[in-house]
Amino acid sequence: MSESTATATASRRRFSFDWRRDIIYVGFVAVLAIFSVLLRDEGFLSTASFWNILRQAAIVSVIAVGMTLVIAAAEIDLSVGSVAGLASVVTAMALSHYGLVPGILAGLALGAVIGSINGALVAFARIPSFLVTLAMMGIAFGIAQWVTKSAPVPILDLTYVANFGGGNIGPIPGLIIWMVLFVAVGTVVLKKMRFGRQILATGANPVAAEYSGIRTSWVRFRVMLICSMGAAIAGMLYAGRLQSGRFQWGAGDEMNAIAAVILGGTALAGGRGSVIGTFFGALLMATINYGLILAGLDTSQQQIIRGVIIILAVALARKN
Amino acid sequence: MTAASQAVRGGPSAAPLVSMRGITKSFSGVKVLDGVDFEVVAGEVHALAGGNGAGKSTLMKILQGVYQLDGGTVEVSGKPRRFGSIHDAKRAGLGMVFQEFSLVPTLTVAQNIFLNDEPRTGRMIDDRQMVRRAREIFERMQVSVDPTAPMASLPTAYWQLTEIAKALAEDARVLIMDEPTAALAQQEVRALFDLVERLTDDGIAVVYISHRMEEVYEIADRITILRNGKHLLTSALADITPEQIVEGIVGRTVAMAAPPRRDCTDRPVVLSLAGLAAGNGLHDVSLEVREGEVVGLAGLMGSGRTELARALFGIDAITAGTVRIDGREVKIGKPGDALAHRLVLVPEDRRLQGLVLSHSVNSNLQLPHLGDHSRGGWVDDRALGSLARRLVDEFRIKVARPEAPASLLSGGNQQKIVLAKWISRDPRVLVMDEPTAGVDIGTKAEIIEAIRAFAAEGHAVVVISSEYPELLAMSDRLLLMRESTVERELDPTETTDEQALELAVQGVNHE
Numbered sequence: 001m002s003e004s005t006a007t008a009t010a011s012r013r014r015f016s017f018d019w020r021r022d023i024i025y026v027g028f029v030a031v032l033a034i035f036s037v038l039l040r041d042e043g044f045l046s047t048a049s050f051w052n053i054l055r056q057a058a059i060v061s062v063i064a065v066g067m068t069l070v071i072a073a074a075e076i077d078l079s080v081g082s083v084a085g086l087a088s089v090v091t092a093m094a095l096s097h098y099g100l101v102p103g104i105l106a107g108l109a110l111g112a113v114i115g116s117i118n119g120a121l122v123a124f125a126r127i128p129s130f131l132v133t134l135a136m137m138g139i140a141f142g143i144a145q146w147v148t149k150s151a152p153v154p155i156l157d158l159t160y161v162a163n164f165g166g167g168n169i170g171p172i173p174g175l176i177i178w179m180v181l182f183v184a185v186g187t188v189v190l191k192k193m194r195f196g197r198q199i200l201a202t203g204a205n206p207v208a209a210e211y212s213g214i215r216t217s218w219v220r221f222r223v224m225l226i227c228s229m230g231a232a233i234a235g236m237l238y239a240g241r242l243q244s245g246r247f248q249w250g251a252g253d254e255m256n257a258i259a260a261v262i263l264g265g266t267a268l269a270g271g272r273g274s275v276i277g278t279f280f281g282a283l284l285m286a287t288i289n290y291g292l293i294l295a296g297l298d299t300s301q302q303q304i305i306r307g308v309i310i311i312l313a314v315a316l317a318r319k320n
Numbered sequence: 321m322t323a324a325s326q327a328v329r330g331g332p333s334a335a336p337l338v339s340m341r342g343i344t345k346s347f348s349g350v351k352v353l354d355g356v357d358f359e360v361v362a363g364e365v366h367a368l369a370g371g372n373g374a375g376k377s378t379l380m381k382i383l384q385g386v387y388q389l390d391g392g393t394v395e396v397s398g399k400p401r402r403f404g405s406i407h408d409a410k411r412a413g414l415g416m417v418f419q420e421f422s423l424v425p426t427l428t429v430a431q432n433i434f435l436n437d438e439p440r441t442g443r444m445i446d447d448r449q450m451v452r453r454a455r456e457i458f459e460r461m462q463v464s465v466d467p468t469a470p471m472a473s474l475p476t477a478y479w480q481l482t483e484i485a486k487a488l489a490e491d492a493r494v495l496i497m498d499e500p501t502a503a504l505a506q507q508e509v510r511a512l513f514d515l516v517e518r519l520t521d522d523g524i525a526v527v528y529i530s531h532r533m534e535e536v537y538e539i540a541d542r543i544t545i546l547r548n549g550k551h552l553l554t555s556a557l558a559d560i561t562p563e564q565i566v567e568g569i570v571g572r573t574v575a576m577a578a579p580p581r582r583d584c585t586d587r588p589v590v591l592s593l594a595g596l597a598a599g600n601g602l603h604d605v606s607l608e609v610r611e612g613e614v615v616g617l618a619g620l621m622g623s624g625r626t627e628l629a630r631a632l633f634g635i636d637a638i639t640a641g642t643v644r645i646d647g648r649e650v651k652i653g654k655p656g657d658a659l660a661h662r663l664v665l666v667p668e669d670r671r672l673q674g675l676v677l678s679h680s681v682n683s684n685l686q687l688p689h690l691g692d693h694s695r696g697g698w699v700d701d702r703a704l705g706s707l708a709r710r711l712v713d714e715f716r717i718k719v720a721r722p723e724a725p726a727s728l729l730s731g732g733n734q735q736k737i738v739l740a741k742w743i744s745r746d747p748r749v750l751v752m753d754e755p756t757a758g759v760d761i762g763t764k765a766e767i768i769e770a771i772r773a774f775a776a777e778g779h780a781v782v783v784i785s786s787e788y789p790e791l792l793a794m795s796d797r798l799l800l801m802r803e804s805t806v807e808r809e810l811d812p813t814e815t816t817d818e819q820a821l822e823l824a825v826q827g828v829n830h831e
Binding site: 192193194197198200201203204205207209210211212267271 | 425435444
């Protein structure tokens, strides 16, 4: 042991290819290549496509960054889509009654409240996050539908719209700025900050984490809180982009976000995670959607093909 | 040993690094520790010994802040301390090298060493500094481990080194090693001992928990023996003989009524192994079990007993040698093969492997019989019901309602269910791993009786047990396992009582 260098440690693995972690990049390039050839005449390779794909990926990415942290900690959050919808409604209502700043604060506060409830139930009452957030999904959706009587709440504040997803900064859509911001912060947190290590350790081996002095309950609480906050901001972006709050905004996004996270190489069992991978996961799905639309497929067909691709990608990633 | 540790060996003049006085601790009214004293001085290796339930791990968990003590005092470097958490203990310089390794497999070696204590510039983790410092620690330990390797890619020995490095990174002055060699190969043990010597030269104290007497003599300066939650003695190892240690650990226990050994030499051989080797390290195992015979496997933890059971049952792959049952050679590649040849394993961990705890007593008993009592996919409830009733009677399972979940039963009754479940399948060869662990004394006698009765009906039984009185009471013959093989058959003088058996297993008095 002391004399010999282990074979396992002999090689530097800094640039080695990890199938499970890196399959997303291979898949992304492959899909781009296929569409570039097949959809050349439909104009797949154009600046318009580029911005469209990014814009489509933006809101799901914002949600999926928080989801990456949650799944890396071996939890799950099914309530993000409904929370986004409720946040859009709450923000729109507060905007019209009290003005810009209270509107923004109301949306953020909603995320904080729901995140704290989810977090407390998961971390301290020790109820499985699957159940807590499944219940919260229904509750948030129901409240949003109830308080609006199923009607959209219009947003007339143009400053809000310009800043939350409706405007551009130079040539760049504001939505994309939000996405880049979230991905950048998420990457730094997971890769470079102590909290990121605490998340990964909690997800992979909570006992080891506790024995290393990590308070795993607080880690769980915080990831659930962060994820809900992200979902609320995503809802506010929907509200800005669509100039209204509506309970249906964000419906079904939880599945897209989870798919992006898993495609991106984060383990559903926790312990490994990559925010950049998640970003490419969201991008891959947006690319596929966009390509299928160009190819003239309707929504139902898109859903089928998207489902097949997700199964394929995850099955391939399992190989190692 | 070194000059530094020579000077302090048992010396009352040296101020203790850790001093525990009059420690008491109870769990739900049962006193586990009763006024225990224990101290460690800098630079010594202090062995902590005692039988199962003597209180060793509880004492160490108090020292690490996992449990809070009920009474007594803990002083570190002369200052009284009260550890409310693992964190407090770490701050006081106490490090634990865990028996069940507590590392995160998805992180790298360096990330594990500095987990939750990462070097940072501002709020960002400084990965480069982390790797450099990890390297420095490994250099100080004089071992070569790549700090950037993912933990999961490294073999067991490196996990242990990483645990030690982690403790050193936290500036631990006392290391607690609980059975550190259980999972190590011979030359790895050597390297670990060299490392322990270098650490003690630096003034680090080591509390060493091991069942292996040879190791204790090789590495420890002093030994403290606990018995039934009380401090029995502390002595320099130079002043104590192995016999005294064994007597201290074992004590004068009430011997279990050992039934007369059956001589089955004229009966036909049922199970016969020749040159068996398996992927789990087992090698050159040859043995015979005759009709009506219970053969016990004695040996230390990690001597290959469980590995033999797993290979026989087709859990770990057999790589060489032959298995014969009733003279016919059989191939066992998976548990299904073993069952087809009527070889059954009652596994070590009944709660995990033997029972569906949340299901009823009845359905547990019926589980292996569903195939025999169903037609076209429909389960014959009546036949299964009467089967379960018969088994409850036969094995004297104390249960108010057979519909109650098995989790409500005592350990002993749960074990009876496991036993009934498998014996009722009418196996030819029954292999049992620790059948009496965690079972109360009265039930133990019943289980032993059931096992012996089953053998007497003309079957072959192989029993593994770390509880020597039980092993002696069950077995007609005893085989000694060591280093993943059957070393030899113990002769009757070595199996007269628990103490003789312990000495034989430890390899004392045997040339």
